[in-house]
Structures are given as structure tokens and as C-alpha cells.
Amino acid sequence: MITSTANGQVKHVVNLMNKAKYRRENREFVVEGIKMVLEAPEESVEKIFVAESFVQSHKSGLENIQWDSPKMETVSDNVFKQMSDTMTPQGIMAIVKMKESPLSEVVGQEKAFVMVCEDLQDPGNLGTIIRTGEGAGVSGIIMSKNTVDVYNPKTIRSTMGSIYRVPFLYTDNLQETIRQMKALGVTVYAAHLNGNNSYAKEDYSGKCAFLIGNEGNGLKSETTELADKLIKIPMEGSVESLNAAVSAAVLMYEVNRQRRG
Numbered sequence: 001m002i003t004s005t006a007n008g009q010v011k012h013v014v015n016l017m018n019k020a021k022y023r024r025e026n027r028e029f030v031v032e033g034i035k036m037v038l039e040a041p042e043e044s045v046e047k048i049f050v051a052e053s054f055v056q057s058h059k060s061g062l063e064n065i066q067w068d069s070p071k072m073e074t075v076s077d078n079v080f081k082q083m084s085d086t087m088t089p090q091g092i093m094a095i096v097k098m099k100e101s102p103l104s105e106v107v108g109q110e111k112a113f114v115m116v117c118e119d120l121q122d123p124g125n126l127g128t129i130i131r132t133g134e135g136a137g138v139s140g141i142i143m144s145k146n147t148v149d150v151y152n153p154k155t156i157r158s159t160m161g162s163i164y165r166v167p168f169l170y171t172d173n174l175q176e177t178i179r180q181m182k183a184l185g186v187t188v189y190a191a192h193l194n195g196n197n198s199y200a201k202e203d204y205s206g207k208c209a210f211l212i213g214n215e216g217n218g219l220k221s222e223t224t225e226l227a228d229k230l231i232k233i234p235m236e237g238s239v240e241s242l243n244a245a246v247s248a249a250v251l252m253y254e255v256n257r258q259r260r261g
Helices: 008-018 020-026 034-039 052-058 077-083 103-107 123-136 153-159 174-183 244-260
Strands: 028-032 045-051 072-075 092-097 113-117 140-144 168-171 187-191 208-212 229-232
Touching: 008 020, 008 028, 008 045, 008 077, 008 092, 020 028, 028 034, 028 153, 034 092, 045 052, 045 077, 052 072, 052 077, 072 077, 103 140, 103 168, 103 174, 113 123, 113 174, 113 244, 123 140, 123 153, 123 244, 140 174, 168 174, 174 187, 174 208, 187 244, 208 244
Parallel strands: 045 072, 113 140, 113 208, 140 168, 187 208, 187 229
Antiparallel strands: 028 092, 045 092
16 A cells, blocks of 8 residues: 555656646546546556545445456555545546547537637636537537646546547647638637627537637637637626636537437
8 A cells, every 4th residue: 555645656646636747748637536437448547546445435335446456556545635636535536548539530520519619718617618518419629729728637527527528639720720620511600799690590400610719808809700600699687798618508508409409
């Protein structure tokens, strides 16, 4: 059992938790909690860490965990708390290999349905968009290079496991990627205050993509100009706009509603 925070494996986990650059260099990230560990693709799991008390209270109840796996490491409760990113750790975490999907997987489907995030900064917003996207049936998520790290522990928690199943990619040149999508027959919509039509009056039966801008500044003008159509979400009262993740959810479920007939 690992009992010291000076252990190399412990330091590795802490660095993966706290440093985006370290995660990118190692192509690994950390997930916490029973649900996130059990749903991780088995071939992507590098190591599983369990707290001593977790083993004592769950060993006879969790049949899906291979307790004798060479990937399994037990650590003292105190060390586990130092490794964890949460206030009340569940007692289990895993190191998982990163994935990233090619553009062809995200937009190549017959009825591609893509969310495009430009410079989102809140990890909870991004994670919620990914989670909601799975529920609404998106074919993938595209993110600008300055969007918050999808492997940030807070983003990971917000996805509730959807990060394993929703194709996504980062792009160094968002405008060029949008042009590539349009060349593949994808109609690009921008949720914008200057939108002409209500979002509910458009037809999303074909390939479509939605541009979601930064929480404070919205979409860049050069990105907005690439949209085929500007749409708006009608507002009552004095509200001008919705939270980025909420706006994305409204749009995604309108597409889902139309495609369900």
C-alpha cells in the first residue's frame, strides 16, 4: 500500500490533476468516483487507485472491479485525500489515456450534428455541453484552441461519463475548420443577438452545426461571419442572453425534437 505523498505515482496523479500542460505531454488524465472509473473504456485505463477504507467497505459489493488487477493500487486514506480534487473523495480514481477524434468522425455522418465552442472558459459549461450533447444526439463537439481544457477535473465531473462517448476535437484554426465543415455540406448556425429568425423556425433535418461563443464576449466577428444563418433565442423580461451551456441545450434539444418527428 502506498503511504507517502512523496511516492512517484502519487506525484504523477497530482500533476495530472493540476497541470494542463503536464496532461497534454503525458496524454493522460484523471477521473474520480465509482461511476467515472467503471464507465472508462477498459483499454484506456492505465491505473486505478483505491483508498484503504474504500477497499474495506466495497470489496464484497462491487463485482465489476477487478481487485486483483495489476493496474490496481491501494493507498492510505490520507494520501488519497491529497491526490483527490474533491472535498469528499469517494475513494477511487483512475488514470485514463486521452483520446481525440478526427474531423471526419465528428462531421462525416449522414446527418452530422455538431456543437462548435469558441473560447469557452468555464469548465462546467463545457462539461455540461458535452453531457447534454450526448443526450440530444450530437455527432461531436469542436473546440477552439483557447477553449478550457476538456480534461480539467471540473470539466470531467460535469460530463458525468459522456466524455468517453462523445467525439470531440480541438482545432488550431477554428475559422478554417468551419470552412471545411461547410464544404462537407454542413449548414452553420450562430446563436446571436442579431439573429433574424427564432431558433425554432429553422429546419435542422440536414447536416448542421451551432456556434457557441465565449461566456463574456460571445462569438468573434470573423467567426460569426462564417455562419450561414444567425438565429436567436427569444427572451422575455429584461434578459438579453442565456448562459452558454443553457443556450446550447436549448438548441440541441430543438434539433433532437425535430429529428424525432
